[in-house]
Amino acid sequence: EAGVTQFPSHSVIEKGQTVTLRCDPISGHDNLYWYRRVMGKEIKFLLHFVKESKQDESGMPNNRFLAERTGGTYSTLKVQPAELEDSGVYFCASSQGLAGNHEQFFGPGTRLTVL
Amino acid sequence: GEDVEQSLFLSVREGDSSVINCTYTDSSSTYLYWYKQEPGAGLQLLTYIFSNMDMKQDQRLTVLLNKKDKHLSLRIADTQTGDSAIYFCAFTSFGNEKLTFGTGTRLTIIP
Numbered sequence: 001e002a003g004v005t006q007f008p009s010h011s012v013i014e015k016g017q018t019v020t021l022r023c024d025p026i027s028g029h030d031n032l033y034w035y036r037r038v039m040g041k042e043i044k045f046l047l048h049f050v051k052e053s054k055q056d057e058s059g060m061p062n063n064r065f066l067a068e069r070t071g072g073t074y075s076t077l078k079v080q081p082a083e084l085e086d087s088g089v090y091f092c093a094s095s096q097g098l099a100g101n102h103e104q105f106f107g108p109g110t111r112l113t114v115l
Numbered sequence: 116g117e118d119v120e121q122s123l124f125l126s127v128r129e130g131d132s133s134v135i136n137c138t139y140t141d142s143s144s145t146y147l148y149w150y151k152q153e154p155g156a157g158l159q160l161l162t163y164i165f166s167n168m169d170m171k172q173d174q175r176l177t178v179l180l181n182k183k184d185k186h187l188s189l190r191i192a193d194t195q196t197g198d199s200a201i202y203f204c205a206f207t208s209f210g211n212e213k214l215t216f217g218t219g220t221r222l223t224i225i226p
Contacts, residue, residue, distance in 0.1 A: 003157075031212065035214070043158075044216070093158075102207070102212070106157035106159070108155065
């Protein structure tokens with residue numbers, strides 16, 4: 001079974017440009033999460049989808065970030081326009097969401113560098 | 116708000132035990148986790164403990180939870196070179212599935 005995949009693995013863009021990150025969760029997982037780790041600090045929660053609906057987006061830093069999960073399968077996270085402080089590693093995770101099964105499986109992350 | 120602290124670095128000789136510590140402030144934590152991140156890889160769940168437990172052992176891994184002091188630790192027995200990684204503690208709170216992470220501890224193994 002394929003794990004969580006993320007694309008691209010690295011992205012280097014200039015301030016003011018737009019970048020779109022993609023996450024493909026494990027097939028059949030209803031829950032999809034985005035996290036990011038900035039400048040070697042702690043990993044922070046961004047948002048949580050249940051199928052195609054946003055369950056919790058309390059961690060989204062501002063309106064330059066837009067996450068979508070059309071059809072409840074893969075998800076995209078767009079940053080527009082990117083700022084220097086957006087640099088970091090963006091992780092995606094998925095879980096089944098069944099009662100008692102709480103493990104979140106993480107992808108390898110996308111390293112975003114904004115110059 | 117939540118605050119989870121870990122030491123940034125730990126060096127241990129191969130074959131010794133490693134103890135990675137984590138302190139937190141949120142008393143409503145339900146599940147507490149230890150994740151491992153190897154270079155270039157995602158986060159791998161190592162083990163977890165439910166908040167009504169004090170200890171959990173899984174092969175070379177022992178998790179200790181002191182709820183009174185809000186202290187979580189991970190002990191790795193007979194540390195090997197393959198244990199070199201960053202270790203993150205994390206927890207979820209009741210009714211909330213998002214993970215709150217610590218800063219991560221980079222474990223270095225000395226031959």
